[in-house]
Amino acid sequence: MIKSQNLVKEYGSFRAVDKVSFELRKGDILGFLGPNGAGKSTTMKMITGFLPPTSGTASVGGHDIQSHPIEAKRLLGYLPESGPLYQEMTVLEFLKFAGEIRGMDTGARDKALTRVMEICHLENVRHQTIETLSKGFRQRVGMAQAVLHDPSYLVMDEPTDGLDPNQKQEVRKLIASMASDKAIILSTHILEEVEAMCNRVIIIARGRVLVDETPADLLKRHPRHNAVRLVLQSGGPDAVRETLDRIPQVGKVEALGNGWLIHPKHGEVIKPRVWEAARAGNWPVESLENAPLRLEEVFRELTLAPDAKPEKTKPSQKKSREKVEAA
Amino acid sequence: MKSVISIFKREFLGYFRSPVAYVFLAVFLIASAGLPWFVGGFFESNEAGLDRFFIFLPWVFLFLIPAVGMRLWSEEKRSGTWELLFTMPVSVTQAVVAKFLAGWAFVSLAIVLTLPMPITIAYLGEPDWGPVISGYFGAILMAGAYLGVCSLASSMTKNQVISFVISVVFCLLLVLLGWSVFNELMLSLNLPVALVDALANFSFVTHFESMVKGLIRVKDLFFFFSLTAFCLCLNILVLER
Numbered sequence: 197m198i199k200s201q202n203l204v205k206e207y208g209s210f211r212a213v214d215k216v217s218f219e220l221r222k223g224d225i226l227g228f229l230g231p232n233g234a235g236k237s238t239t240m241k242m243i244t245g246f247l248p249p250t251s252g253t254a255s256v257g258g259h260d261i262q263s264h265p266i267e268a269k270r271l272l273g274y275l276p277e278s279g280p281l282y283q284e285m286t287v288l289e290f291l292k293f294a295g296e297i298r299g300m301d302t303g304a305r306d307k308a309l310t311r312v313m314e315i316c317h318l319e320n321v322r323h324q325t326i327e328t329l330s331k332g333f334r335q336r337v338g339m340a341q342a343v344l345h346d347p348s349y350l351v352m353d354e355p356t357d358g359l360d361p362n363q364k365q366e367v368r369k370l371i372a373s374m375a376s377d378k379a380i381i382l383s384t385h386i387l388e389e390v391e392a393m394c395n396r397v398i399i400i401a402r403g404r405v406l407v408d409e410t411p412a413d414l415l416k417r418h419p420r421h422n423a424v425r426l427v428l429q430s431g432g433p434d435a436v437r438e439t440l441d442r443i444p445q446v447g448k449v450e451a452l453g454n455g456w457l458i459h460p461k462h463g464e465v466i467k468p469r470v471w472e473a474a475r476a477g478n479w480p481v482e483s484l485e486n487a488p489l490r491l492e493e494v495f496r497e498l499t500l501a502p503d504a505k506p507e508k509t510k511p512s513q514k515k516s517r518e519k520v521e522a523a
Numbered sequence: 524m525k526s527v528i529s530i531f532k533r534e535f536l537g538y539f540r541s542p543v544a545y546v547f548l549a550v551f552l553i554a555s556a557g558l559p560w561f562v563g564g565f566f567e568s569n570e571a572g573l574d575r576f577f578i579f580l581p582w583v584f585l586f587l588i589p590a591v592g593m594r595l596w597s598e599e600k601r602s603g604t605w606e607l608l609f610t611m612p613v614s615v616t617q618a619v620v621a622k623f624l625a626g627w628a629f630v631s632l633a634i635v636l637t638l639p640m641p642i643t644i645a646y647l648g649e650p651d652w653g654p655v656i657s658g659y660f661g662a663i664l665m666a667g668a669y670l671g672v673c674s675l676a677s678s679m680t681k682n683q684v685i686s687f688v689i690s691v692v693f694c695l696l697l698v699l700l701g702w703s704v705f706n707e708l709m710l711s712l713n714l715p716v717a718l719v720d721a722l723a724n725f726s727f728v729t730h731f732e733s734m735v736k737g738l739i740r741v742k743d744l745f746f747f748f749s750l751t752a753f754c755l756c757l758n759i760l761v762l763e764r
């Protein structure tokens with residue numbers, strides 16, 4: 197289990213990380229999201245024991261990272277941001293070093309080396325010095341180093357940064373395949389990655405946790421959550437709008453091209469209702485589908501709020517609170 | 524222990540991964556042999572000893588050991604690899620000691636490579652082996668103390684040039700305090716003899732000179748070991764933040 201309790205990091209009078217708390221169990225993949233400078237990397241550096249926190253504690257596998265750093269670090273694999281590596285070593289030398297410093301014996305290390313070089317596709321550059329590698333390959337070396345000892349806890353700061361689309365896909369697959377027996381934290385700016393891999397999302401802005409929930413719950417905050425898009429063949433009846441308005445669960449109805457964007461009143465599932473209405477009215481339906489939702493839009497709304505405050509309320513409640521505040 | 528060995532190995536072999544190591548070894552050999560020759564009149568003296576070689580060592584060390592020590596921590600900080608190192612299961616103490624030992628082994632290698640000198644002298648005459656052995660022993664100890672200072676300096680900045688300059692300044696101070704010319708200058712300023720002597724006790728030169736003469740005294744050993752240990756302890760504190 198990775199546990200972070202009220203982690204705070206201050207640089208002078210500036211609070212880079214402000215009381216970040218969460219718990220992560222084996223099997224969890226936590227996606228860390230947030231705008232640039234939000235404090236993601238700083239939080240990770242504190243969890244991995246590189247930066248001492250100003251206050252608060254973190255523990256890995258039950259070992260406090262401050263008081264029992266060696267035990268905690270033994271269980272950790274860490275891919276730092278922008279992969280710092282010993283540039284003058286070759287890939288093989290570096291990975292051997294990483295294995296040795298973790299106390300692996302030669303047999304186990306060589307087996308692990310073969311494994312990670314295969315999954316990170318490093319065989320062809322094994323004797324090349326790291327400084328001569330391209331950025332993506334350096335990132336792979338960092339990745340290989342992080343998983344070499346098959347750690348129970350993995351912390352990865354932007355693991356797919358700098359990789360080509362194929363490699364990105366492979367790394368995502370790799371991470372997902374490791375999930376069952378590990379607890380993984382990764383940060384990213386690519387929101388599809390979170391949807392594809394993570395079962396938890398933490399959005400952090402200005403050092404504070406804004407939300408901590410599943411990607412599906414996060415999507416529920418989307419203004420178009422459960423909205424449907426109805427497209428009719430030309431020459432549909434004029435009474436469509438009135439009929440739609442009469443369905444009790446339907447809220448706002450917007451005209452959109454030759455169709456309609458239909459919002460639920462309180463986030464209910466309205467697709468079957470709309471479908472019934474269409475059949476009853478014998479409308480020439482061309483398509484009826486859920487409105488496309490993008491995590492980006494949720495992210496933007498959450499992090500661009502003038503004063504993004506930590507909040508755990510659902511969107512509907514939020515709206516009513518805003519009304520109260522406005523009044 | 525395993526991790527100490529692996530850091531030591533990486534660091535020591537690291538010197539040879541760049542041409543810097545070979546340049547360093549060449550410059551060291553030329554300087555340490557050349558200075559006594561051209562400045563000290565090595566072969567004009569009739570003594571079949573290595574005094575003149577040893578006398579110049581503190582000055583050779585003054586520039587060359589900071590050149591070895593400056594990269595110890597500055598480079599890790601600059602390139603960010605200390606983030607990797609300190610998230611591995613090693614303590615700061617282990618890392619500091621391992622890297623120090625690697626640097627010390629490298630410098631000791633350079634010192635050992637000057638051995639052809641006493642061998643030449645032995646061939647030419649009948650040297651007194653006692654001072655040669657104690658002198659070499661002293662040189663290696665002294666190199667460790669220099670390197671301790673340099674390691675500390677290099678942990679304080681990620682800029683190698685600044686680290687080099689700080690190291691040279693500190694080492695220079697520790698050389699000057701025991702340099703006869705400087706001591707006489709202090710005495711001529713009417714400073715009390717006791718004070719000058721006390722200050723001289725903090726110098727590399729004072730303690731090294733007695734070893735060059737063939738004396739191995741506890742207080743000299745104590746000086747070199749304690750100075751080294753003191754610097755490394757500070758070094759650890761600096762890195763632990």
Ligand SMILES: Nc1ncnc2c1ncn2[C@@H]1O[C@H](COP(=O)(O)OP(=O)(O)OP(=O)(O)O)[C@@H](O)[C@H]1O
Pocket residue numbers: 207212230231232233234235236237238239277
């Ligand atoms: N050594 C430092 N001194 C002062 N401020 C710092 C230091 N390190 C980080 N910060 C500040 O802390 C804040 C958080 O930085 P951090 O690197 O954690 O952001 P991030 O969320 O990882 O951003 P990105 O998405 O760009 O990687 C930033 O405002 C940064 O400027």
Ligand SMILES: [Mg+2]
Pocket residue numbers: 236237238277353
């Ligand atoms: Mg970052």
